Amino acid sequence: MKPKIELLAPGGDVEAIKAAIIAGADAVYCGLDTFNARNRAANISFDQLVGIIRLAHQYDCEIFLTLNIVILEQEFKTLMKLLNKLVNTTLDGVIVQDLGLLYVLRKHFPTLAIHASTQLTTHNAGQIPFLKHLGAERVNLSRELNLREITTLAEVGREHDMLLEVFVHGSLCVAFSGLCYSTSASAGNSGNRGRCSQACREEYETTESGNNFPLNIKDNSAFFDLPALIEAGVYSFKVEGRIKGASYVHTVIDSFRKQIDGYVETGKLTQDGERLYKVFNRDFSNAFLRGDLNQSMFIDNPRDNSKNHLVDQLKAEKGESISVVQIHDAQQQLQLDKQEINASVDDKIAHLSIEKIKLSLSFSSEEGKPLSLTVTTQQASSKLATAEQETTVLFSSSCMLPSEKLSVDQEAIEKRFKNINNANYELVSLDCSNLGDNLSIPYREITTLKNALLAYLNEGIEVIPTVELPKLERHPKVDQENPQPKLSILISDEADIALAQETDADIYFKLPDAYKRGCTQYVDFFKQNPRLIPWFPPVLIGKDFDAALNILQQVKPELIVTNNTGIAYHAQKLGVKWIAGPFLNTTNSYVLLALQEGFDCSGAFISNEINRQQMKQLARPKNFKMLYSIYHPILLMASRQCFFQQSVGCEKPRIDNGCMLSCDKSTSIKNLKGDSFAIDKQKAGYPSIYNQDQFLNMDIIDDLADLFDGFMIDLTNIGAGSRVSPDKLALIKQFEQLLQGNQNVKSELAAMVPESTVDQYINGL
Structure with a gap:
């Protein structure tokens, strides 16, 4: 029996969508001019969407709409108007990042099929049933996973009747999707709102290793890995490219269509993939998929690599003796080929109409x-x-x-x-x-x-009446007898446990991202230190998730904080109280309801990306704590790839298993504006880049003390680079005084943290 394989194409504008349909896409994902993560794409109007759905269905092609950004409280009124219109179309599904929107869709619009966006950073076995419980029927996995990890998750997907999508072609983010705040912190353009300014493609001052684009990685292509992905159990092969034009989309989709069909018919790959080099590319890599994270993934050119590829081909055929004339002639022919592709695609889609x-x-x-x-x-x-x-x-x-x-x-x-x-x-x-x-x-x-x-x-389908969201009730704080926000502290160094003797603040202990096989040290550690509240990181892949889950199961603490929904899912099953960490990107009240009603969540850290006015609109659920981090290093991005290979160099050509556990380097890079960014790698942590300023928000204590149950300060030293950190005990005492209403300590805190910013609190999303 032939496997069912979906080829899922990008559609940034009407012409690109037509090109995808005529090229043989099984489905196309596209966005309207709001609520989608590709604001730079041309996007389409609602009337155009309806016409596109009608056109696509004539060709047995499905249409999925991207609503894949975090949603702000005040936007739900507009969003509901859109959903009430969408539910009366024949749209085939919506792609969602925001957990609050998942909640609203499941509860009020059950006929709309929900797909979990790659922005949800899905990478472990606990996250799939978490998303299933929220109504998702398919999930787009993180792009960093290898074939073995994908195969494991496909098995979990089958257990929970969840289909899996995998990106097989197009641009790659060097950062974990959904966890990149690079342009949010530096330019106010959040990737979680579809406004990524692509800091990873920027030019930087030449690094020690001689690179000007040290964060720029090649494009992804699994063109020759399709048999392995089919064998792994992947349902949908997704192509990136909603800011690309019709000729790009048609060329890529037509190439993949022929490759898939040829393999299904013959059991062999029949296409050589050379057409993919004739449209925009940054050269190609399948290193994430192979689990071989090496230096060849990077390319010091963020622009089109088509001409360079052509020259490399000539050199391979004729040796280094090729002449300038030969190169010029070949490049001229490439330009003619591109013009012919454009004309051919224009001709193929000319008769396709989406008119009413x-x-x-x-x-x-x-x-x-x-x-x-x-x-x-x-x-x-x-x-x-x-x-x-x-x-x-x-x-x-x-x-x-x-x-x-x-x-x-x-x-x-x-x-x-x-x-x-x-x-x-x-x-x-x-x-x-x-x-x-x-x-x-x-x-x-x-x-x-x-x-x-x-x-x-409406093709005989009964019109679904308009749905209105019920008014949210604003409940009081959990502890009415002590309404003053309480201080909490995040540490990651066992030596800092001594700070517990000097304060009655809640103390979270940050667990690592990676573990040695059979690691049990943290089980004993938390049992010996019951006052510590385990803090789980956002990314836990494969064996690292298994190790983190073992800690949860063996310790069964009274309370945890988790930035990973897979851990949250199992905490609820074990009856462990849990708080949603700040990296779950909580920006609206419906996220709080989704977490509380679906998973017995006790509280949540509100996203540091939103501002004072946006926070004031949040409605606290009953018996639910709202928390906020007021002092921390500003994470710009974390990656599975190494940032040192392209900055200061590394003797290892590729990342091996020991790198995650043993490497603890730090350095910095500087962009052409003179802004410096700290590159930090902790032992057992992912390579990360941090803003040059710490986040220090003292204003919120005066502004919104009535909204929050607690404020956290991060004393982990992560992301500090070579900067001397303030005395931790002194910081604790100053913040305690500030929470008690002593305004005089503001100047002292500002002096202790001279390189600080509160821009995100001012700018918001």
Whole structure:
């Protein structure tokens, strides 16, 4: 039996979507001009979306809409208007990042299929049932996973009836998707809001290893790994590229279509992939998929590599003796090839139409017979050059009777039918010339006839009535007897446990990202230090998730903080109270409800990306704590790839198993504006880049003390680089004084943390 494989194409604008459809995509994902993570794409209007759905379905192609950003509280009113329209289309699914939107969709719009975006950073076995419980029916896995890890997750997916998507081609982020705050902190353009400024593609001052684009990695391509991905159990092969044009989309999708079909038919790969080099690329790598993270993944050129690839080919064929003339001629031919591709694609999609269907309505009546409505629809066929016309006749249930007072005349008909236009149809004719004079039926039957017309136009599907979100109730703080926000502290060094003797603050202990096999040291550690609250990191892959889960299961602490939804899922199953960490990107009240109602969550850290006004709109659920980090290093990005290879160099050509556990280097890079960024690698931690300033928000204590149950300070020293950190005990005492209302310590804290910023709190999302 042939496996069912979906080829999922990007569609940034109407022409690119048409190109994907005609190239043989099984599905296309696209975005409207709001609520999607590719603001730089042209995107489409709602009316265009409806036309695109109609066109795609003629070619047995599905359409998925991207709503893949975090949502702000004040946006739900607008979002609900959109969802109420979408639910009455034949849209095939929505792609979502925000947990609050997942909650709203599952609860109020159950007919919309939900796909979990790659922005949710899904990479372990606990996250799949977590997302399933929130209503997702498929998940796009993190791009950093290798084949072995994908195979394991595919097995989990089958257990929970969850389909898996994997990116097989297009741009790669060097950072974990959904956990990149590089342009949010530095430029106010959040990747979690679709406004990534691509700091990873920027030019930096030449590094010690001689690179000007030290964060720029090659494009992803699994063109020759399709058999392994099919064997692994992947359902959907997803191509990145919603800011790319029609010729790019058609070339890539057509190439993958032929490769997939050829393999399914013959059991062999039949395509050489050379066409992929004729459209935009940064050269290609499948190193993440192979689990071979090496220096060859990087390329010191963020622009199109097509010409360079061509020169490399010539050198391979003719040796280094090729002439300038030969190179020039070849590049000229490449340019002609690209022009031919553009012209060919334009020609192939020229006949495809998403215009509204023309609608004509003709009414007639005579005494003793029902009111009749002749409905004629006409659309330009996308497969044929001729127009297609359909006619049907609808009738009232009652017969027309004489009436001099309430006549069903042209005015009565136009009042109810002239605004029948919708996203699918354009009313071009409303003919009432055959209505008899002084005849009537009960007016409710005219409404019934209108509803019958709407049902017919909606392909017989009953129109779903408008849904309104119930007003959220704002509950008081959990501890009404002590409403003053409490201080909490994050540490990661066992030596800092001594600080517990000097404060009654809650103390979180940050667990590492990676573990030695069979690691049990933290089980004993937490049992010996029961006051410490385990803090789980956002990324826990494979054996590292197993080790972290073992800590949770063996220790069974009273309370944990987790930035990983896989750990959250198992905490709820074990009956362990848990708090959602700041890296779960909580920006609205519906996230809080999703976590509390679905997983017995006790509280959540609110995202540091939102500002004072955006926080004030949040509604606390009953018996739910709201927390916020007021002092911490600002993480810009974390990666599975090594940042030292391209900055200061590394003697290892590739990352091996020991790198994660033993490497603890630090350095910095500087962009052409003179901004410096700390590169930090802790033992058993992922390589990370931090802002040059610490986050220090003293204003929120005056502004929103009534909203928050607690404020946290991060004393881990992670991301400090060569900077001398303030005395930790002194910091604790100063912050305790500040929470008690002593305004005098603000100047002292500012002096202790001279390189600080509060821009995110001011700018928001």
